[in-house]
Amino acid sequence: MGSTLGHKHFSNELGDSFLDDCFGIQPGMKLLNSQVFKVRTIHVLADMLENNCFLKCHQKPGKQASPQFKDILENYGKLQLAKKISKRTLQGKKIILVRFLNFLNKQGITGIEALTSDEVLSYLDTLKEYSSNTRSGIMYTVRDFLLFLHLEKHIKTPLNNLFPVIFTNKYERLPSYYLSEEIHKILCQIDRNTVIGRRDYLILLLAVQFGMRAGDIRQLKFKNIKLSRNTVELVQQKTKRFLQLPVTKELKYALADYLKNSRPNVDDPHIFIKSRSVHPKN
Structure with missing residues (x-):
């Protein structure tokens, strides 16, 4: 621990030494949840040293679509933005579609043109454990994406017709609300x-x-x-x-x-x- 004492100025090497001396954290190692914040703190100091300002939190990027599907997903996103869909809504759609496309990749689909009803139905079968509302939201997004694939001639068969009607159970989870008295109590707290x-x-x-x-x-x-x-x-x-x-x-x-x-x-x-x-x- 002595190697990190007595320094007046921060450096990347000093930060690495501090993590190693105090917590046994070395560059490139797989981190425990309890270690992530410690490393992130040092990265923030490194940002300040390099850029003279604090950048956004260091977080892992979200999962990405398999390489063979990236361009198609990007084109779908551009079309959605052209329809004036909000970026936040599009982000939610992309998360769903990345999971769908990565499922196809695991099924051995090397190109979207090879997609058949078998893979789509197999994916829908994986949604059984979700609630009715969550499942329907995923299905709406996947169906819209399949329609896009057909209209853009990426696939010959309109696979979106596999589930023309999506059922939801509106009584599965009743919407929650607060009474006026409860809201008043919250504000008073x-x-x-x-x-x-x-x-x-x-x-x-x-x-x-x-x-x-x-x-x-x-x-x-x-x-x-x-x-x-x-x-x-x-x-x-x-x-x-x-x-x-x-x-x-x-x-x-x-x-x-x-x-x-x-x-x-x-x-x-x-x-x-x-x-x-x-x-x-x-």
């Missing part, structure tokens, strides 16, 4: 005398009073708040629909309290700021 509490209270009000999605709340900007009209106006990320919502007195007071007493004094158009992303105004 927030300590609005703290920096985090004032922020969380405003976030919950936006969700409760407007039904705003988390992504829309996260991307909310000052330009979306029209105090002259007492409205919040935005285009939803998921649906691309324009919303104009009335600002209540309770929301207006919560917003003013957050901006005055909690929000970091930074030059950023977003209302909500990550604490680790704060760069004070000059």
Whole structure:
């Protein structure tokens, strides 16, 4: 451990020595879950050394489609974006299709033109353990992809016709909701005398009073708040629909309290700021 003591400046070599001396972690070794955060911390310091700023968290990239299917999946994605589908929805579709395509690869399909109904039905058979809603969501995506393959002449047979109707059991899982009294109790539990509490209270009000999605709340900007009209106006990320919502007195007071007493004094158009992303105004 002595090799990492007495240094005043960080270096990549020092970081590797620290991990080895203190935790027995060596470059290239397979990490336990308890070791991942320690290595990630050193990588963040290395980013700061090299780029003079903190980059995004070091996380493993998601699973990728087998090489023979990558171009087709990319073309499908471009077509979806042309249809104005949101990037987040497309990301979800790609996750489903990567699993489907990797299943085909394991079945020995070396080219999409060799796809037959046998492989599709075999894949659908693997979905039996999923809930009805999850299974139907996967099937909708796979069916749309199969239609794309046929229309683009990658396959001759319209395999999407294998399951023209997708059944879901709407009673399998009833939607959950909160009573007004329960919502009031939740809001009352927030300590609005703290920096985090004032922020969380405003976030919950936006969700409760407007039904705003988390992504829309996260991307909310000052330009979306029209105090002259007492409205919040935005285009939803998921649906691309324009919303104009009335600002209540309770929301207006919560917003003013957050901006005055909690929000970091930074030059950023977003209302909500990550604490680790704060760069004070000059």
